[in-house]
Amino acid sequence: MAKKNYNPKSAKSILHYGEALLGKSLRQLHPEAVLLGGKGGLGKSVEKYHYGYEPNSEAEPDFVEAGLELKCTPLKMLRDNSMAAKERLVLNIINYIDEARSTFETSSFWRKNKYLLLMFYLHESGANPVDMLFKMIRDWQFPKEDLKIINEDWNKIHSKIMEGKAHCLTEGDTFYLSACMKGSKAKAELRPQPYSTELAQQRAYSLKQGYINKIILQSFFDEKLRHQLQMTPKRIEALKRRYSSEKIVKSTRCYKANETFEQLIERRFEPFYGKTVAQIERRTHVTLNTKSKDLAYNVCRAILKIKTRKIHEFENAGISLKSIVLEANRNKIKESMSFPYIRFVDMVEQEWEESEWYKLLSCKFLFTVFRKSEDGDKSKMRLVKVFFWNMPFDDLIIAKELWEDTKQKVCNGDYNNFITTKTHKVCHVRPHGTKNQKVPTPQGQLVQPKCFWLNNDYILNVVTSNIVDGSNR
The missing domain is CATH 3.40.600.10 (DNA mismatch repair MutH/Restriction endonuclease, type II)
Structure with a gap:
C-alpha cells in the first residue's frame, strides 16, 4: 500500500497527488495493484494502492477532512479523436429509510458528493481496468445554475420516496441527478422503503451521461486542463464549433x-x-x-x-x-x-x-x-x-x-x-x-x-x- 505523500486535509494536495497517474495506468505506477471488486472497482483500487487507505462505504466523502469524494469514470474515444463519457457516473446507494428523514442539505447525496475528485480513464474493451490509462484528473463543484436543477431533481426523488413509491422511480423522472438501478439484475437487490410494504429495487444517485459530457467538454476548453488532454488550439476551436x-x-x-x-x-x-x-x-x-x-x-x-x-x-x-x-x-x-x-x-x-x-x-x-x-x-x-x-x-x-x-x-x-x-x-x-x-x-x-x-x-x-x-x- 502506498504511503500518504499528500495532505489529506487539503483538496489541492489530494488533486496534485492524483495527477501523478496522468498518462499512466494504476498498475504502471503501482505494480502490486489488483482490481478490487467488480464494475466500479477501479476507484477502490486507486484509494488503496495510490492514496494508501482502505476503501469503505461510509456516508461521508472519501477524504473526510477535505470534504472530497473520489470517483473514477470511463471515457470512450470518438471518431473525431475527442473523448466522451462512456456511461453515467454512479454515486452512492440510496437508503430509502434514511433519505426520507433528510432535506437536500442533510441528504446522503449532498453530504458525500458536494465536492468531487474526478479521475477519467480511457476504456479498453477486454482490458483489466488497472491497466487502463488515466487521461484527465480534475475536481468538480456544481455551478449555481446546475445546483438549482440538481436540487429539484433530488426533491422529485425524495417526493416519490415519501409517497411510498420508491419502487416506481425511473431515471426519466429527473434532469441531471437520477436514481439509477444498482445491482447485477433487477430484483437481485431489493430494499425496504418507508410508507409502503412493497420492496423497492436498489438504486443509487447518479449524474447522467450528458452531464458528465458537459464536464468533459468544459475541461477541453479550460486552459488549466488543456495540457492534460494534449489538445492543440486548432483542435480546441474545431471542438467548440461542433459541440x-x-x-x-x-x-x-x-x-x-x-x-x-x-x-x-x-x-x-x-x-x-x-x-x-x-x-x-x-x-x-x-x-x-x-x-x-x-x-x-x-x-x-x-x-x-x-x-x-x-x-x-x-x-x-x-x-x-x-x-x-x-x-x-x-x-x-x-x-x-x-x-x-x-x-x-x-x-x-x-x-x-x-x-x-x-x-x-x-x-x-x-x-x-x-x-x-x-x-x-x-x-x-x-x-x-x-x-x-x-x-x-x-x-x-x-x-x-x-x-x-x-x-x-x-x-x-x-x-x-x-x-x-x-x-x-x-x-x-x-x-x-x-x-x-x-x-x-x-x-x-x-x-x-x-x-x-x-x-x-x-x-x-x-x-x-x-x-x-x-x-x-
Whole structure:
C-alpha cells in the first residue's frame, strides 16, 4: 500500500497527488495493484494502492477532512479523436429509510458528493481496468445554475420516496441527478422503503451521461486542463464549433419565485401556443426552414433565444426532443414513434438495464406538439403545446417484456416474427427504411434492419392527456 505523500486535509494536495497517474495506468505506477471488486472497482483500487487507505462505504466523502469524494469514470474515444463519457457516473446507494428523514442539505447525496475528485480513464474493451490509462484528473463543484436543477431533481426523488413509491422511480423522472438501478439484475437487490410494504429495487444517485459530457467538454476548453488532454488550439476551436451550446438559464435570476426549470420552460413557450410557424418566425425574427427534419428543435431554439446548434441544458440532461403532428381537425396522429436501428449483434450480450432500448426509454422527453393546417402547408402548422414526459415505471416493465421477446428471437435467429402493434399496447418491432439496407446478425447473416417503435395510440394518449383544450388551438 502506498504511503500518504499528500495532505489529506487539503483538496489541492489530494488533486496534485492524483495527477501523478496522468498518462499512466494504476498498475504502471503501482505494480502490486489488483482490481478490487467488480464494475466500479477501479476507484477502490486507486484509494488503496495510490492514496494508501482502505476503501469503505461510509456516508461521508472519501477524504473526510477535505470534504472530497473520489470517483473514477470511463471515457470512450470518438471518431473525431475527442473523448466522451462512456456511461453515467454512479454515486452512492440510496437508503430509502434514511433519505426520507433528510432535506437536500442533510441528504446522503449532498453530504458525500458536494465536492468531487474526478479521475477519467480511457476504456479498453477486454482490458483489466488497472491497466487502463488515466487521461484527465480534475475536481468538480456544481455551478449555481446546475445546483438549482440538481436540487429539484433530488426533491422529485425524495417526493416519490415519501409517497411510498420508491419502487416506481425511473431515471426519466429527473434532469441531471437520477436514481439509477444498482445491482447485477433487477430484483437481485431489493430494499425496504418507508410508507409502503412493497420492496423497492436498489438504486443509487447518479449524474447522467450528458452531464458528465458537459464536464468533459468544459475541461477541453479550460486552459488549466488543456495540457492534460494534449489538445492543440486548432483542435480546441474545431471542438467548440461542433459541440458548443448556449444556456437557456443565463443565471438563477431568470427564475421567478419558487419556479422550477420545467416551469420556466413552460412559461417561455406559453405565449406561442396557438401560433403558426410563420407567426413564430415573425415574433422571434428567426427563419425556420419548414423542410428541415429539425423543424421542431429549431422552433424550440427560436423561442428559447438559442443561437447555437445545441441547447446547453438539453444536452446536459440527455433530453430526447420529439415532434408530434396532430391532424387538422381532430386529435389523431398517423405515425408511430420510431427509434434507431436495433443492433442485433450487441443485443444478445446485454441485459435489459444495459440495453439501448432501456436507455432510450429511460431518458427525459420533450414533446413538441403541432397541429396541421387543412391545406398541409407546414408554415401554417400551429404550436399546440410543449411538455416534458418520461415513461412511467409500469410501462417500462411492459416495454421490457417486448425487449426480452425480441432478444430471444434474435438469439434463435428468427427475424420475421417480432411482436407487432396489433399484439402489444405500448410498443412493437418492425422495419424502418428500405429493403436494400442490411445489418449483421449474431448468426453471421445480413438482414433488413428493424426498429423499436412506440405505438401511435400510446403516444396519442400521452399527448391528449397533456394538452389543454388542444382541439381549439
